[in-house]
Amino acid sequence: MSVTEILEASENDFVMFSTNVCPYCHRAKNMLNAKGLSYDEHNVSEAPDLQTEVVTMTGHRTVPAIWDVRGDEPVFVGGSDKLEIYLRQ
Numbered sequence: 001m002s003v004t005e006i007l008e009a010s011e012n013d014f015v016m017f018s019t020n021v022c023p024y025c026h027r028a029k030n031m032l033n034a035k036g037l038s039y040d041e042h043n044v045s046e047a048p049d050l051q052t053e054v055v056t057m058t059g060h061r062t063v064p065a066i067w068d069v070r071g072d073e074p075v076f077v078g079g080s081d082k083l084e085i086y087l088r089q
């Protein structure tokens with residue numbers, strides 16, 4: 001599945017691309033859990049092609065890389081720092 005297909009297929013609120021060892025991914029998950037928001041998590045440690053695709057699509061080179069998929073079109077949020085600001089809105 002491509003990143004675009006993953007985003008379109010999600011039935012949760014957010015989609016997160018993460019890696020095995022990733023404190024900022026834990027931070028992001030804690031923020032989503034605290035707000036009662038659901039998410040799909042895709043581990044790019046096991047799928048490096050997905051990581052390449054995320055970088056190509058967004059220019060965002062670190063994990064997590066997070067999209068809000070609640071609306072008609074997926075909205076790229078960014079990492080845990082951007083998610084914190086986004087969830088305040």
Ligand SMILES: N[C@@H](CCC(=O)N[C@@H](CS)C(=O)NCC(=O)O)C(=O)O
Nearest residue numbers: 022023024025062063064079080081
């Ligand atoms: N400001 C970013 C920092 C993300 C970050 O540094 N993530 C680490 C993993 S926890 C990473 O991707 N490191 C690899 C790299 O910097 O290339 C955020 O809040 O998400």
